[in-house]
Amino acid sequence: MANPRQVSEHEAQGEVERVLHEMRQTLRVTGLDVTVRTWAGFERFLVAMWEAMGPNTETRAFEAAADEVRAQAVEAAERLGRLGAWEAAVLGDSQRYHVRGALELYHYLNPKMLVFTSAVKLALQDEHVGALQPLGSAERVERGAPARMMAMEAVDERPDDARLRGLFKDIQETVGPPALPGEFRGLALWPGYLEAAWERLKPRMRTEEWARACDTLLETSRRLARRLPYEVALSKERLEVLREDAELIQRVTVQSEWRLPVLVLGMATLVGDVGDLERRLPFPAEARLVPDFVVAEELR
Template structure:
């Protein structure tokens, strides 16, 4: 379930978030990405390119995988910040952010929609990887990012095996907590020119469903997304030659 399942809440959040198109928001997203990559860098990351080359991958295919990975931070980081703002306001916190909103100088070009290996198209080996992802991460679904990486099944199976070792090993929980704290600090520092308050967002959420239901969904998203940011950064680092 996503925020869009609660239209009043989603519209209230989105239409008042003028910072999204600003330089300060772009800077916050960049800072959050840097934090995720720094934390992923502390985890053991065996390079995977030599293995791909031994399997017969040419130069073009690893480049395509890198490009596919690069598409996700631009979407994940803004969503982390939006989810963090939503969680804080629904929990009753203030959003005191101040500062100028300078329009972003460079536009973000929408890339092609990633090709996804949806579960109903996956062969038995990829379906087993999906099941392992759900069990390891404690999810009832597989994130879109992983569905896109599974477009290259012979890459994704060993890539996930390496990531699983990191996810279940020492240091991973601390890495996710660090990204989580960074997202909170960055979100609270964003300007709030529309003066969106806890009361306004709570009232909008109540028009859609029981407030606790909306809050539980927001909390789930806001906690899972920092982990996803670390995981994608880990997979990206594996592809560095």
């Protein structure tokens, strides 16, 4: 079955463009992952989903949930041991600087996307997600990507380089649908490093220890998603009312949630392999002190 169409921020128009911009600002990142770009192919769903999830995403509770998932992944990666890819890859100082930046970006983003996707998936299965706190009562964090966060860049999903095409095919088959994860396309800007990393990461992904760690990450994500401060007003019924391809949206969401623990642990492993990168809190979030009406202007 063909992968659903993705919509990038550069292609987006109208309400999709608005939502993707708001998501990037609220998630505090320089780009969005393949799960969001796939959801963006369903405009009415994307708008309704963000309306339901947006208030939680800007809270300290959501940030802390992602931090907890990330810390758990770091501990699991430490138990599994160093990978050795960082030392094996032949990279210049400038290349190492940029690879480090890419690793930090996805190490920050992936745990957020896991908690986010767990919340959406559970809600679409008619599970209660979120508490019943009054909107605006939970502490919020500042919007916008940190100044030192690397821009999200990537090679084309179908590169001219036959070696990369083969590598992408192997990665996609190993980690599963819905599409090639963005971090591997990003790391492909340095093919030698990606090859060294994947050569060592793939066998580890097939171990029982890895599978158990991913199962635990998924359980943690769902537990934390259920405890977000605001109720998530999504359901099977609302999805049907939107007159989108409900079955395909459900499938993509389930696939993404199942795969994200693998990506979270994979990135924690690569970050730990570098040695001196911040592993638990790569981009600490400050409390938001700016009034809402000012923030609303910034989001436009």
